[in-house]
Amino acid sequence: MKTIHRFHFPQHGTGIFILFSVLTVLAGVTASPASGWSPQEAIYETALRTYIARQMEEYKIPGLALAIVRDGEVQFMEGFGIANAAGDPVTPETPFLLASVSKGITALAVMQLVEAGELSLDDPVRAHLPWFEVAGGRGGEIMVAQLLYQTSGFTELGGREANLRPEGPDALEEAVRALAAEELAFAPGEGWEYSNLNYDVLGLLVQEISGQPYGDYIDTNIFAPLEMDNSFASLEEARSGGAADGYYPFFGIPLVFDSLMPYSRATLPSAGLWSTAADMSRYLIALFDGGESGPISAAGLEALHTPGHMFDEEQGYAMGWTVNHNFVAPEDLEGTGLEEHAGDTILFHEGDGLNYKAMAFLIPEIEYGAILLMNTNDPTVTSAFRFFGWDVALVALGAEAQYFPPAEGFAIRNARWIGAVVVLLLAAGLGWMLRKLRRLRAGSPPSPAERRGAVLLAIAAVLPAAYGLLILFPDQSTSLPLVIRYLPDIGLLTLAMMALPVGMAVAAGLYVAGSRRVDRA
Numbered sequence: 001m002k003t004i005h006r007f008h009f010p011q012h013g014t015g016i017f018i019l020f021s022v023l024t025v026l027a028g029v030t031a032s033p034a035s036g037w038s039p040q041e042a043i044y045e046t047a048l049r050t051y052i053a054r055q056m057e058e059y060k061i062p063g064l065a066l067a068i069v070r071d072g073e074v075q076f077m078e079g080f081g082i083a084n085a086a087g088d089p090v091t092p093e094t095p096f097l098l099a100s101v102s103k104g105i106t107a108l109a110v111m112q113l114v115e116a117g118e119l120s121l122d123d124p125v126r127a128h129l130p131w132f133e134v135a136g137g138r139g140g141e142i143m144v145a146q147l148l149y150q151t152s153g154f155t156e157l158g159g160r161e162a163n164l165r166p167e168g169p170d171a172l173e174e175a176v177r178a179l180a181a182e183e184l185a186f187a188p189g190e191g192w193e194y195s196n197l198n199y200d201v202l203g204l205l206v207q208e209i210s211g212q213p214y215g216d217y218i219d220t221n222i223f224a225p226l227e228m229d230n231s232f233a234s235l236e237e238a239r240s241g242g243a244a245d246g247y248y249p250f251f252g253i254p255l256v257f258d259s260l261m262p263y264s265r266a267t268l269p270s271a272g273l274w275s276t277a278a279d280m281s282r283y284l285i286a287l288f289d290g291g292e293s294g295p296i297s298a299a300g301l302e303a304l305h306t307p308g309h310m311f312d313e314e315q316g317y318a319m320g321w322t323v324n325h326n327f328v329a330p331e332d333l334e335g336t337g338l339e340e341h342a343g344d345t346i347l348f349h350e351g352d353g354l355n356y357k358a359m360a361f362l363i364p365e366i367e368y369g370a371i372l373l374m375n376t377n378d379p380t381v382t383s384a385f386r387f388f389g390w391d392v393a394l395v396a397l398g399a400e401a402q403y404f405p406p407a408e409g410f411a412i413r414n415a416r417w418i419g420a421v422v423v424l425l426l427a428a429g430l431g432w433m434l435r436k437l438r439r440l441r442a443g444s445p446p447s448p449a450e451r452r453g454a455v456l457l458a459i460a461a462v463l464p465a466a467y468g469l470l471i472l473f474p475d476q477s478t479s480l481p482l483v484i485r486y487l488p489d490i491g492l493l494t495l496a497m498m499a500l501p502v503g504m505a506v507a508a509g510l511y512v513a514g515s516r517r518v519d520r521a
Contacts, residue, residue, distance in 0.1 A: 044076075044395065044396065044398065045076060047395050047400075047401070048066075048076060048392065048395045048396065049078075049080075051391060051392070051395055051401045052064060052066065052080055053080070054403075055388060055391075055403075056080060056081055059378065059381065059384060059385070060249060060252070060254050060376070061081065061374050061375075061376050062081050062082050062083075062245075062247050062254055062375055062376055063079070063080065063081035063082050063083050063090035063094070063244050063374070063375045063376075064079070064080045064081055064090065064372065064373065064374045064375075065078070065079045065080070065090050065091070065092055065094055065096065065276065065277035065372075065373045066078060066079075066080070066277060066370070066371070066372050066373075066392065067092060067277040067278065067280060067281035067284075067370065067371050068281075068368075068369070068370045068392070068396050069281050069284050069285050069367075069368070069369045069370070070366070070367060070368050070369075070396075071366075071367050072285055072288065072289070072367060073285075074281050074285075075396065076396065077092045077277055077278060077281060078092065078277075079091040079092055079094055079277070083242075083244040083245065083375065084244060084245040084256070085245060085256050090244060090375075092276060092277040092278040092281075093230050093242075093276050093278055094242060094243070094244050094276055094277075095230055095231070095232060095238050095241050095242060095243040095244065095274045095275060095276050096243065096244050096274065096275070096276070096356055096358065096373035096374070096375060097238075097243075097246070097272075097273075097274055097351070097353045097355070097356035097358070098271075098273045098274060098275055098280075098351050098358050098373075099271045099350075099351025099352050099353040099356055099357070099358055100196070100270065100271050100349060100350065100351040100352060100358075101273075101349055101350070101351040101358040101359075101360050101371075102199075102268075102269065102270060102271055102272060102273035102351065103199045103269075103270055103271075103320035103349065104319070104320035104321055104349055104360065105218060105222060105273055105283070105320070106199050106202050106203055106206070106218075106269040106270065106320065107148055107199075107202070107304060107319035107320035107321075108222060108295055108296065108304065108320075109206045109217060109218060109221065109222060110144070110148065110202055110205070110206060110319070111296050111300045111303065111304055111319065112221060112222075112295065112296055112300075113205075113206065113209055113210070114300070115296055115297060115300050118209050118210075119144065119205065119209055120144065121143070121144050121145040121148070122143060122144070122145065123143065123144050124140060124141070124142065124143055124144075125139065125142050125143070125144065125147070125201060125205070126139065126140050128205050128208055128209055129176070129201075129204065129205065129208060131177070132176070132179075132201075133179070133180040134153075134154075134179050134180065134182050134183075134184055135180070135181055135182055135183045135184070136183070136184065138153070138184060138187065138188060139179075139180075141187070141188040141189075142188045142201075143188070143189070144202070144205065145308060146188050146189055146198075147198040147199070147201050147202050148198070148202065148308065148319045148320070149192075149307075149308030149309045149317055149318075149319070150192055150193060150194050150195060150198055150309065150317055151188070151189055151190075151191065151192050151308070151309050152184070152188050152189075152195075152197075152198055153184030153185050153186045153187060153188050153190070153191065153193070154179075154182065154184065154185070154193070154195035154197040154198055155182075155183075155184075155185045155193055155195055155197075155477070156193055156194050156195050156477040157474075157477045157478065157479065158182055158195060158197050159194070159195035159196030159197045159198075159200075159270065160196065160477065160478065160479075160482055161479065161481070161482065162175055162196055162197060162200060162264075162266055162267050162270075163196070163262045163263075163264065163266075163267050163271065163482075163485075163486075164262055164264075164481060164482070164485060165178075165264050165266040165267070166264065166266075167263065167264040167265060167266075168264075168265070169265070171264050171265040171266040172200065172203060172204050172207065172214060172265050172266055172268060172269070173204055173207075174266065175200060175264075175266035175267070176200060176201055176204045179197065179201070182197070192309050192311070192317065194317075196267055196270035196271055197270075198270075199269050199270035199271075199320070200266065200267055200268075200269050200270050202269060203268060203269020203270070204269075206269070214233070214265075214268060214269055215233030215234055215265075215268060216233075218233050218273065219233055221295075222283075222295060223279075225295065226279075226282045226283055226286050226295065227279075227282055228275060228276075228279035228280075228282055228283060229279070230242075230275070230276045230278070230279055231273070231274060231275040231276065231279045232273070232274040232275075233268060233272070233273055233274075234265075234268075235263050235272075235274075237274075238274035241274075243274060244356075244375040245258055245355075245375060246258050246261055246353070246354065246355020246356055246375055246376070247355055247375055247376040248354060248355055248376065248377075248488065249376065249378045250488065250489050251416055251420075251489045252416070254376055256355075257354060257355050257488070258355065260354075260485070260488065261353070261354045261355055262354065262485050262486070271351065271353065275373075276373070277371055277373055280360070280371040280373070281369075281371065284360070284362065284369035284370075284371060285369070287301060287304075287305075287362065287364075287369070288301075288364060288367045288369075290302075303319070304318065304319045304320075304321075305318050305319075305321060305323065305345070305347055305362075305364065306318055306323075307323045318347065320349060321347040321348070321349050321362070322347065322348055322349055323345060323346070323347050324345070324346040324347075324348075344363060344365045344366075345363070345364055345365065346361075346362070346363055347361075347362040347363075347364070348360060348361045348362065348389060350385075350386050350389075352377055352379070352382055353377060354377065354485070354486050355375065355376060355377060356373070356374065356375060356376070356377055357372075357373075357374040357376065357377040357382065357385045357386075358371070358372065358373050358374070359371070359372040359385070359386055359388060359389040360389075361389045361390075361392075361393060363393075368393070368396070368397075370389060370392050370393060370396065372385075372388055372389055372392065379486065379487055380408060380412055380413050380414070380415050380416065381406040381408060381413055382408075383406050383407040383408055384404070384405065384406040384407075387404035387407075390402075390404065391403065391404065411472075412476075415487075415490055416489055416490060416493070419490060419493035419494070419497070420493060422464045422493075422497060423493055423496045423497060423500065426461055426464070426496070426497065426500035426501065426504070427500060429457050429461060429500075429504055430500055430503050430504050430507065432457075433454055433457065433458075433504055433507040433508060433511060434507055436450065436454065436511055437507055437510060437511055437514070440511060440514045440515060441514070445515060446511070446515045451511070451512055451515055454507075454508045454511045454512065455508055455512065457504065457508070458501065458504045458505045458507075458508035461500065461501035461504045461505075462501045462505075464497050465494070465497045465498045465501060468494055468497065480494065
């Protein structure tokens, strides 16, 4: 079975340490009475505010909203920083793009239809979309459950490229119909790879089965019942509702990039919903409350949070949630007094947009949840924003924040500055060749070594762009159009790394041809 290991959560060793830290403080928290948070409330809130202020300064985050829930109640909820260029403060009612945290809401909608008897997890997609197809004629093999668990064979790159599709009232259906040309990475059910395409197809299923646009269904059946009054299923409504401006760190300087932000109803179910910290606190509480007062039954919630695919013995993917279950073996906790927590489950999911980052976090056994919403994102250190969720959990449970460093490698973290240096070197090389051309035209013949040097320099100049396009971009499940749209500063550097070698190749050709004419003369 093929598994594509591009997970959106901490690396193995980091995860074990974080979970052990969380469990260490659980003993004291669970031993206290239900209202036991009150005596330490001031210390807890002060520590949390200190942590957030430090991280916002370190990573140049303009605005952030946070809500923490516990035992069916909001324990902490606050906005930090600014929401827009006018300097309006972020509040718990400020809408942010949820990005991929939208997947959990789409999965909840699917489970509502399952419990209504209108859909089965074992249904082939074609049972509801008879025209559905993928390249190779394998569309009939894809089941609803495989979409939920990311085991259909759709690729991460294909899901990202869907964000570049044009907007329009029928964008979602048009995008799913376009999958007839989409190549699968593996046979349905024979592997795992994270892809937005899975949840976009699920969103169209919700739309077709319910008989109403996907966004209308979410508004009517999830947002309204949970009193998520400032949550939206369209960009226009979110902006009208006071959504935070989105900032991009252009060469490290946060700039509002809303006008260039890719957004289409083609990816609304997988990455396009908007919400606030206050609304998401209600959503998180509802995920602990199956039954008559909840959005689905208790059995439905259990199914929603149960992995349908395991990456290994410790980690898996449920319906719109990544799951760490039995992450610490009971024998590792012997003698610590924490043995009863060895089987605790941690669920989380992050959302990455051009200008936004979201992180949702659940510990069902203690009915703990947290949502972090930010109006910026930096793909070169996005893991650091993800780790905020783990640190917030530690602080909220009484431990100290660990300030986990970014998990990205040196080249990714410093991509802007490495790219800038490469571009400067290429520009210097082009300048050298142009000077040689001017000397040649002035009658100064080149030596054989200078000719060879010009040719070798032109060939070497192609290598950075070739490495990016042929190795680095595919390894990161991205492409040049995606880099240009989602990393505009790095995209400009990449274009420069492609254009300068062309100029150098032309200059080298003119130089060699001109020098040969001089020799013949």
